Amino acid sequence: MPVAAQPRATFILDNGAYNIKAGFATNEVPSIIPNCLARSRGRHVYIGDEFLTQCKDFSGVVFRRPFEKGHLTNWESEKAIWDRLLFSKEVGFQVEPDETALIVTEPALQLPVCSSNMDQIVFEEYGFSSYYRCTTAALVHENETGLLFGASGRSDTTLIIDSGYSATVIIPIIENTVYYPAVRRLNVGGRLLRNFLKETISFRHYNMMDESWIVNEIKDQCCFVTTTFAKDLETCKKLPAARNPLALDYVLPRATAPGIRQGHIRDKTLPPDPDDQILTLGNERFSVPELLFNPSDIGMRQAGLPEAIMQSISAVPDADVRGLLLGNVVFVGGNTKFAGFRDRISTELRALVPDDISLRLGFPEDPITYGWQGGTKLGLDKTSLQSRQVTKKEYQEYGLSICMRKFGKKTVKVLENNV
Amino acid sequence: MPLVELVTGATAQSTISGRKNFPKREGDSSSIQRAINRRLADLERENYNDSVKIEVPKAEGSRSSGKSPAVRRILVSKKTLSNLFDDDETGTSEFYSAAVERSRYPMRHLCSVCGYWGAITCIRCGARYCSLACEDTHRETRCLKVYA
Numbered sequence: 001m002p003v004a005a006q007p008r009a010t011f012i013l014d015n016g017a018y019n020i021k022a023g024f025a026t027n028e029v030p031s032i033i034p035n036c037l038a039r040s041r042g043r044h045v046y047i048g049d050e051f052l053t054q055c056k057d058f059s060g061v062v063f064r065r066p067f068e069k070g071h072l073t074n075w076e077s078e079k080a081i082w083d084r085l086l087f088s089k090e091v092g093f094q095v096e097p098d099e100t101a102l103i104v105t106e107p108a109l110q111l112p113v114c115s116s117n118m119d120q121i122v123f124e125e126y127g128f129s130s131y132y133r134c135t136t137a138a139l140v141h142e143n144e145t146g147l148l149f150g151a152s153g154r155s156d157t158t159l160i161i162d163s164g165y166s167a168t169v170i171i172p173i174i175e176n177t178v179y180y181p182a183v184r185r186l187n188v189g190g191r192l193l194r195n196f197l198k199e200t201i202s203f204r205h206y207n208m209m210d211e212s213w214i215v216n217e218i219k220d221q222c223c224f225v226t227t228t229f230a231k232d233l234e235t236c237k238k239l240p241a242a243r244n245p246l247a248l249d250y251v252l253p254r255a256t257a258p259g260i261r262q263g264h265i266r267d268k269t270l271p272p273d274p275d276d277q278i279l280t281l282g283n284e285r286f287s288v289p290e291l292l293f294n295p296s297d298i299g300m301r302q303a304g305l306p307e308a309i310m311q312s313i314s315a316v317p318d319a320d321v322r323g324l325l326l327g328n329v330v331f332v333g334g335n336t337k338f339a340g341f342r343d344r345i346s347t348e349l350r351a352l353v354p355d356d357i358s359l360r361l362g363f364p365e366d367p368i369t370y371g372w373q374g375g376t377k378l379g380l381d382k383t384s385l386q387s388r389q390v391t392k393k394e395y396q397e398y399g400l401s402i403c404m405r406k407f408g409k410k411t412v413k414v415l416e417n418n419v
Numbered sequence: 420m421p422l423v424e425l426v427t428g429a430t431a432q433s434t435i436s437g438r439k440n441f442p443k444r445e446g447d448s449s450s451i452q453r454a455i456n457r458r459l460a461d462l463e464r465e466n467y468n469d470s471v472k473i474e475v476p477k478a479e480g481s482r483s484s485g486k487s488p489a490v491r492r493i494l495v496s497k498k499t500l501s502n503l504f505d506d507d508e509t510g511t512s513e514f515y516s517a518a519v520e521r522s523r524y525p526m527r528h529l530c531s532v533c534g535y536w537g538a539i540t541c542i543r544c545g546a547r548y549c550s551l552a553c554e555d556t557h558r559e560t561r562c563l564k565v566y567a
Binding site: 037038039045047062063064065068069071073075076077079080109111112113114117120121124125180183184185186187191192195196198199200203204209210212233236237282283284287294296297298299300301302303304307308311 | 455458459461462463464465466467468471473474475476486487489490493494495496498499500503504506507510511513514517518519520521522523524526527529532533534535536560561
């Protein structure tokens with residue numbers, strides 16, 4: 001038995017507040033597992049993926065998440081989810097931690113104690129042979145981002161906007177290191193959008209305050225970002241629902257004889273089914289994602305995403321670096337999947353950026369798994385990973401301090417010298 | 420000369436009389452702001468019913484857990500985010516200093532009932548609406564419920 005076993009596998013775990021994207025570095029695509037415990041109306045508790053595969057009735061489901069406002073605070077539930085993810089036969093990874101190198105993501109502005117707790121769990125509870133903890137943005141940065149701009153290769157300097165469940169975070173990476181003084185957090189995320197849609201539907205149509213999952217599906221299927229907010233608002237006001245091209249009928253899910261019929265958009269060419277319960281959506285379709293661009297619509301005292309990006313950029317002291325960042329902008333996270341997001345952010349950002357700066361915006365094909373894909377690139381690059389990770393032996397010798405030193409917030413020396 | 424005096428005299432008169440008759444907002448600005456903040460906090464909730472407690476199911480044949488005292492302490496810890504914020508002042512201030520700041524542009528107002536432009540402000544509670552129909556709905560439902 002060798003003294004220090006070389007890890008036979010590298011496992012990448014993009015630990016999101018909504019979904020975990022996980023898989024071995026050699027896998028093509030990650031498995032996507034809800035990062036939550038879900039309790040159905042029948043009081044059955046599902047862990048992670050069990051919810052999607054076993055739960056039949058999504059009505060009245062309540063959730064418990066290990067993440068609270070973007071910090072991983074509850075390890076009792078996270079461990080249950082990770083145990084199922086790593087070891088269960090159904091998910092299929094059956095990881096052997098003492099022969100595996102682990103790459104895990106954490107939120108960019110997480111409290112240090114939450115990060116330290118993860119370090120302890122990884123080494124003392126699971127016993128992984130080595131471990132690297134970083135932000136999802138750092139993994140996004142590992143991809144060949146040039147491909148997003150019709151070029152090739154990658155840049156040392158990227159501006160990553162991660163718009164996920166908890167919030168939208170703007171992370172500039174300069175010379176391959178996260179530049180923390182310019183990281184900015186906009187408190188509009190998938191959770192806020194879903195709750196705002198829930199509140200609006202419950203006030204105007206049916207009470208759906210207990211139906212988080214169903215409203216989330218409605219948001220994913222029906223909402224879009226408009227580039228002509230004022231015009232669309234007029235259309236929805238002036239035209240009745242029957243003649244309004246923007247209005248949609250959504251058929252709510254219901255129990256039928258064979259099983260639960262999923263919620264879907266009604267096909268107006270077919271005659272309506274009298275048993276269906278219809279929810280008509282008008283300006284909610286675009287007012288909800290509009291919060292990403294105008295949080296003040298609900299009274300939040302934060303600027304919208306384009307202005308927030310400029311706030312982050314202006315916190316970078318070097319003008320050349322600012323130009324480099326704006327030439328390599330990448331959008332990841334579920335909220336970037338809204339139809340019309342691309343056009344809207346391009347137009348608004350171009351208006352705020354000086355004319356002489358070349359603005360290049362990159363939208364990966366799958367903004368949810370792009371971070372994990374970057375993780376596989378890093379996982380397969382043994383030399384690079386070995387220089388960044390902490391091994392079990394190092395942890396046993398030096399303890400938490402080595403994790404804090406290697407994964408902690410380092411400043412970028414280039415900017416320090418020039419300032 | 421006398422023309423100017425006449426004009427200023429008339430304006431002063433109407434302003435004073437206008438101010439006397441104008442009804443005051445029933446909620447003061449701080450309670451209205453508190454209501455706005457409470458609503459924003461509600462929008463950040465995971466479940467509508469906040470007191471829902473979901474127990475972690477005990478898996479059969481689960482791997483032994485709590486191998487070290489440090490891990491056991493982490494696993495049983497019931498600390499919420501606000502507890503953790505209280506424990507770590509520097510971490511908290513770093514977290515809040517990274518928040519996006521206010522916009523340089525004026526905010527726009529939407530009708531709280533139907534979502535159209537909200538040009539009219541409710542005299543009693545400060546909410547916005549767009550038309551008489553929405554005013555009726557507002558008076559019946561949300562007006563003054565905010566800080567009841």
